[in-house]
Amino acid sequence: MPGQEAQQIIERAxxxxxxxxxxxxxxxxxxxxxxxxxMANVDLIYLGLSVVxxxxxxxxxxxxxx
Numbered sequence: 001m002p003g004q005e006a007q008q009i010i011e012r013a014x015x016x017x018x019x020x021x022x023x024x025x026x027x028x029x030x031x032x033x034x035x036x037x038x039m040a041n042v043d044l045i046y047l048g049l050s051v052v053x054x055x056x057x058x059x060x061x062x063x064x065x066x
Contacts, residue, residue: 028054 030052037045 024053025055028052 030050032048032050035045035047035049036043037047
């Protein structure tokens with residue numbers, strides 16, 4: 001099950017912040033959120049945000065056209 005290993009690391013009492021950061025950078029994490037701005041009960045602006053956090057060497061490079 002995805003995330004099970006991360007949950008085990010977080011739940012361990014002796015897990016250090018360094019271990020948690022190392023795991024996040026090795027496996028990567030996606031944080032998503034929504035922001036809605038409005039006035040007088042009228043929604044004016046909607047933002048859907050996604051952030052990917054991982055080590056730079058984990059990012060796949062696009063293939064160059066041949």
